[in-house]
Amino acid sequence: MKRFVDLSEAEILALAIASEEEDARIYRDFAIRLRPAYPATADAFVAMAEEEHEHRHRLVAMYRKRFGETMPSVTRRDVRGFLERNPIGRSAIRLLDPLRLEAVRGQAAVMEAEAASFYARAADTVRDVDVRALLADLAEAEQGHRALATQLKGGLAAGEAGAAEEATRRRLLLLQVVQPGLAGLIDGSVSTLAPIFAAAFATMSSWETFLVGLAASVGAGISMGLTEALSDDGAITDRGHPWLRGAICGVMTALGGLGHTVPYLIPDFWTATSLAALVVVVELFAIAWIRWRYMATPFGSATVQVVLGGLLVLLAGMVIGSA
Structure with missing residues (x-):
């Protein structure tokens, strides 16, 4: 298992791409399982998954520009200091679905906080100007996601949609x-x-x-x-x-x-x-x-x-x- 400071710029970009892919999958899983009971929260997770895919495309384009078509295999599990993604979207939520709304929202807040921290640290590490600019932009974008995830965690502030979801949660x-x-x-x-x-x-x-x-x-x-x-x-x-x-x-x-x-x-x-x-x-x-x-x-x-x-x-x- 590598330390973050030992990663090359190619490995940092590869890690970022793999992380965006994993987060997008988790958000789409959340959306699918929450859709029947909590459509407003599901829509928010779909939007977040689409943004993660857009981040991935930008990262892939930058990787091709700098390093070509061959990419090293690096994931969170290969680097020290990363939190293991809680598989709530794949296991626990299936058992408690769709009761654990707050657990899902809390997990999203943790994921976005970690992503924002990763991009900020990565931007300070790389030397290439274009890569640094991209990572800094993604850090800001993830901070926006973090604010949305925190809002979700505290309860969806979406007027009637939030009230309807709270009523559904109580009924369930x-x-x-x-x-x-x-x-x-x-x-x-x-x-x-x-x-x-x-x-x-x-x-x-x-x-x-x-x-x-x-x-x-x-x-x-x-x-x-x-x-x-x-x-x-x-x-x-x-x-x-x-x-x-x-x-x-x-x-x-x-x-x-x-x-x-x-x-x-x-x-x-x-x-x-x-x-x-x-x-x-x-x-x-x-x-x-x-x-x-x-x-x-x-x-x-x-x-x-x-x-x-x-x-x-x-x-x-x-x-x-x-x-």
């Missing part, structure tokens, strides 16, 4: 994260109440109750996760990648059950049971608040549905365990 957050997470939390918090408290009052043993609760929580998490993942591929409903959605649902289901299971690590049975009951109350009111905050359910209605239902399940478990 609701469909892909909040709904499966809430479904899992409700199932884990409520469905495990009866077996856990039945085991508690049947055995009067903290450790045995903990084992039952752990098994019930993990089992419910696996079951709910698989059910959610296999229920809908998300292609039509915009509910996102099925396995991501299933993972969110499964983890929240397990956490919902573990919340009132963990107190039974306390050896004293009645202390553990009192704390577990308190956790149950907090869980139920938290679920009611989430339904009110994200699902537009009146808080009073959500409280009655969730808290009353949960307490009935809790009492059922206690009665059965005491029989």
Whole structure:
């Protein structure tokens, strides 16, 4: 791996050409994947990709003028000091697409900041006047891209387009994260109440109750996760990648059950049971608040549905365990 200061002018131009090609590909990938949900941001990335192609043509023309048709193979990975391009456009965004809008915008800001720094440093390194002038011009151009990328990162300031994209982002957050997470939390918090408290009052043993609760929580998490993942591929409903959605649902289901299971690590049975009951109350009111905050359910209605239902399940478990 070479140091930047050891690169020849031909290698600097070759590196710049390869970098422009890579950045243009990434921007076009961003645009394609963001287009269905965020058209205004996608248009901005298309424009940035086209400018990267224009920069590449100018660099290639300069290389041919100075060094002919044979070009050395030099990429960012061959030179020390360059950040590895985050493959968000090729992998992570496919899993979270199109939820990770802010991650994409942030990546673009990092890319443009690095490009502007590279061209400024390269312009100070080369001796040929024409090459120096071209690199300085590209440094200024990348600074303009950097300003646009920073604007994108902070939120697209495009009036109605930006507001529409923010509304879309919130809708996708609701469909892909909040709904499966809430479904899992409700199932884990409520469905495990009866077996856990039945085991508690049947055995009067903290450790045995903990084992039952752990098994019930993990089992419910696996079951709910698989059910959610296999229920809908998300292609039509915009509910996102099925396995991501299933993972969110499964983890929240397990956490919902573990919340009132963990107190039974306390050896004293009645202390553990009192704390577990308190956790149950907090869980139920938290679920009611989430339904009110994200699902537009009146808080009073959500409280009655969730808290009353949960307490009935809790009492059922206690009665059965005491029989």
